[in-house]
Amino acid sequence: MNNGTMEVQFRHPRTAKFLVADLSPQCTGREALQALMAAQDGGEPFLTQSDGEAYNLIHERTSQSITPNMTFAQAGVESGDIITLDKEMRGAHSNGANCASGGVKLWRA
Amino acid sequence: MLESNNNTFSRERLAGYVPERINHSTVLIAGAGALGQNTALDLALSGVGELRIVDRDRFEEHNRTRSPAFPLPQEQDAYGLDKAGAVARKLHPLMTAPNPVMRFANKWIQELGDGAFEGVTAVVSAVDSRIARAYLSDKARQHGLAFIEGGFERENLRLTSFPAPNGGDLATLPCWRCLQPNVEGSLSCSSYARNADAAGIIPAIQNTAAVLGGLQAEAAILAIQEELRGEDDAKSFSLNIRTWQSQTVLLRADSKCPGVHYVSRTEPIKLQTTANDTVEQLLREISEHLGSSARLWLPLRTYSKLFWTAPCRNRKCGRLVSIRSPEWRWLMHPRCTKCGGTFAPVSDDANASTYTTPEISLLSKPEVLAATGREIGFAPLTLVGAAGEDATTAHYENTPPPAVFQLPGSLNDLFESGEAT
Numbered sequence: 468m469n470n471g472t473m474e475v476q477f478r479h480p481r482t483a484k485f486l487v488a489d490l491s492p493q494c495t496g497r498e499a500l501q502a503l504m505a506a507q508d509g510g511e512p513f514l515t516q517s518d519g520e521a522y523n524l525i526h527e528r529t530s531q532s533i534t535p536n537m538t539f540a541q542a543g544v545e546s547g548d549i550i551t552l553d554k555e556m557r558g559a560h561s562n563g564a565n566c567a568s569g570g571v572k573l574w575r576a
Numbered sequence: 577m578l579e580s581n582n583n584t585f586s587r588e589r590l591a592g593y594v595p596e597r598i599n600h601s602t603v604l605i606a607g608a609g610a611l612g613q614n615t616a617l618d619l620a621l622s623g624v625g626e627l628r629i630v631d632r633d634r635f636e637e638h639n640r641t642r643s644p645a646f647p648l649p650q651e652q653d654a655y656g657l658d659k660a661g662a663v664a665r666k667l668h669p670l671m672t673a674p675n676p677v678m679r680f681a682n683k684w685i686q687e688l689g690d691g692a693f694e695g696v697t698a699v700v701s702a703v704d705s706r707i708a709r710a711y712l713s714d715k716a717r718q719h720g721l722a723f724i725e726g727g728f729e730r731e732n733l734r735l736t737s738f739p740a741p742n743g744g745d746l747a748t749l750p751c752w753r754c755l756q757p758n759v760e761g762s763l764s765c766s767s768y769a770r771n772a773d774a775a776g777i778i779p780a781i782q783n784t785a786a787v788l789g790g791l792q793a794e795a796a797i798l799a800i801q802e803e804l805r806g807e808d809d810a811k812s813f814s815l816n817i818r819t820w821q822s823q824t825v826l827l828r829a830d831s832k833c834p835g836v837h838y839v840s841r842t843e844p845i846k847l848q849t850t851a852n853d854t855v856e857q858l859l860r861e862i863s864e865h866l867g868s869s870a871r872l873w874l875p876l877r878t879y880s881k882l883f884w885t886a887p888c889r890n891r892k893c894g895r896l897v898s899i900r901s902p903e904w905r906w907l908m909h910p911r912c913t914k915c916g917g918t919f920a921p922v923s924d925d926a927n928a929s930t931y932t933t934p935e936i937s938l939l940s941k942p943e944v945l946a947a948t949g950r951e952i953g954f955a956p957l958t959l960v961g962a963a964g965e966d967a968t969t970a971h972y973e974n975t976p977p978p979a980v981f982q983l984p985g986s987l988n989d990l991f992e993s994g995e996a997t
Contacts, residue, residue: 521706523755525825532812534754534830542828553814553825555756556727556734557704 473546475539477503479513480522480554486513492540496524496533503552514552521555584672585623592804593797595623599673601800602626602695606685606712607702608659609633610642610780611726613667614789615700617644619796620667626677627667628692628991630685631660631703642782658682664994678994679987686711686878686904688990690982691957693719698740698799700792701725701752706759707904711878713752713835717741720839722799725752726792729779733788736812736827737795739805746837750810750827753835787817836877838975844959844982849949851956851983856945858960859938862981868964872936873977874953875961879904882952884931884944885922888912895921896928902953903932949983956985 472489477499479485486506490499500522506513516522524533526542527549533542544550585595603624605612608631616627635657640646645666647655655662664680671678681688685708693699699716701709701724709725716723716738723738741749753759791813798805810827829837845865849858855872862870874880883899889910897912897919899905911917922928936944936952944952954960961977 521756521758525823529826530824531826532750532755532828534750534828534833535757536830536832537828551823553734554729556729556732557706 473539473544473548475544475546476549477513478527478549478551480552484508484513485549490539492544493538495536495538496542497535499524499533499539499550500535500552523553523555525551525553527551579674588623592801593622594801598623598797598800599625599675601697602628602677603698603700603796604628604630604692604696605700605702606630606708607704608645608663608680609639609702609704610782610785611728611788611792612659612700612702613643613645613663614782614785615702615726615792615796616663616667617670618790618793620671620676622793622797623672624796624800625673625675626679626695627664627671627994628696629660629664629678629680629994630683630688630692631658631663632682632684633659635659635662642780642785661992661994664992668994679991680994681991684708684905684908686880686902686953687955689953689955689958690715690719691955691985691987691990693721694957694987696721698722698724698796700796702792705908706756707879707907710753710756710759710835711904713738714875714878715836717746717751717836718838718840720841722796723752724792724795724799726788728784728788730781731784731818732814732816733784733791734812734814735788735791735795736810737798738810738827739802739808740799741839742802742808746839748829749837750829751833751835751837754830754833755827757830757832757834784817787815834877840959840976840980842976842980844980847960847981847983849983851949851954851958851985851989853949854945855936855940855947855949855952856938858949858954859936859945862960862962862979863938863964865981866962866964866979868966869938870962870964871967873961873963874902874934874936876934879907880953881932881934882936882944884933884941885928886910886930886932888915888917888919888921890915896930898922900947900951905953954983956983956989957987958983 472491475490477486503514601624603619605616608629645663647662655665660680660682664678668678693715699721701712722740725736727734812825815822849861859870874882881903883903883906885896887894888897893915895912899919909917912921960981963978967978
């Protein structure tokens with residue numbers, strides 16, 4: 468930990484990649500996600516977010532969720548901890564009638 | 577339909593089920609796609625007494641590979657291809673409760689209002705719309721019900737279970753929206769669909785839906801028989817059905833969660849004004865009860881704010897559109913008919929301007945007062961929150977409204993019977 472920051476490892480939701488970041492314990496879940504969207508990994512964004520996609524943060528050591536407005540200190544995160552990025556999943560996959568109208572058929576599961 | 581007898585539930589009894597309780601329970605299932613069908617099938621076989629199935633979608637051929645209730649060609653004339661109706665009629669004969677009741681609505685869940693939750697033990701979400709999931713989460717909490725949410729993609733699934741609030745500090749009890757506070761930024765199913773298509777994702781398989789359906793159904797049984805549940809915590813469970821890798825996560829509340837964090841315990845005052853009467857009639861009756869001029873609250877959290885006119889969201893268009901609906905309906909596809917939406921542009925009205933409101937009173941626009949309750953989103957049995965002129969609380973606070981009224985009606989006004997003919 469340097470200057471009150473702590474080193475946290477973020478696990479990518481789909482690959483085996485980790486991103487190591489120095490974070491303030493006062494950083495919230497939302498701020499961390501925003502930072503991860505902006506972070507570069509080998510010239511590529513570490514995390515992309517298509518419209519309709521959402522991620523949750525999971526504190527691996529305690530198996531507890533970190534909510535958007537919860538600080539890492541409140542979540543009990545310590546230096547060296549792993550935070551998994553968990554992609555939201557949806558219930559059914561509609562044929563489009565729930566989403567579009569006016570005869571526009573948009574996608575099929 | 578086979579008649580149940582003493583032997584019907586003998587194995588379930590040994591597994592800890594109390595059929596007499598399960599037979600008298602009601603489960604609301606929003607979404608009758610792959611997940612909803614698998615969950616409904618398991619609950620029908622498990623002896624749940626009443627199932628309410630809601631979905632506005634229609635079956636297509638490609639749904640057959642993960643639809644245990646897909647109507648056979650010879651059934652399609654009788655059952656139709658609307659998912660809710662067909663699923664209800666297919667599964668009703670499989671219900672093992674002694675006097676099973678199957679209801680369905682080929683509608684958006686929000687159209688049904690609070691009546692859909694009346695007498696329900698557990699609310700199961702099997703929908704893909706985030707705004708519908710937010711609505712279900714809020715309504716389940718407001719009515720003090722267990723909420724069970726599921727999602728899957730390819731071989732991955734996630735079950736999230738929120739037990740019915742059992743006392744304690746409701747502000748610190750997590751809800752689905754604690755994790756997903758912003759549903760607005762990604763409301764557009766169309767964009768999601770385009771992205772999914774562009775990525776070439778084929779996200780749904782029966783095996784994942786079946787496993788998740790079983791988990792959702794058992795979570796519903798645990799809501800009915802709370803003593804079978806280990807603890808009261810809200811949890812999520814993720815599983816990859818190919819690698820068997822799994823994870824259980826304890827969920828926590830978010831201090832700024834926009835969702836409902838109260839249970840409405842106020843006994844509603846029954847109204848005589850129906851959903852088909854005008855808003856003005858409704859306001860006058862409620863004002864009489866309150867003894868002062870009433871303001872109706874249209875909850876922001878469930879996207880029930882009234883959208884009367886607003887500009888088409890297509891940036892190249894921007895025409896003023898006549899909406900006359902709750903916000904959620906507009907947000908599903910906020911475009912005018914000329915841009916592929918369902919809402920017609922306002923024609924030749926030089927005085928027309930954007931008009932949205934979270935409250936309605938007798939001082940509201942005359943055309944709003946002349947609209948029916950149904951038009952502004954009040955179905956039969958809906959609970960209407962209201963305040964008098966002197967109320968100090970504002971509608972956007974996370975508290976119950978000062979007074980709650982209920983429109984008259986019955987479940988038959990909301991649902992059709994799913995009994996197979």
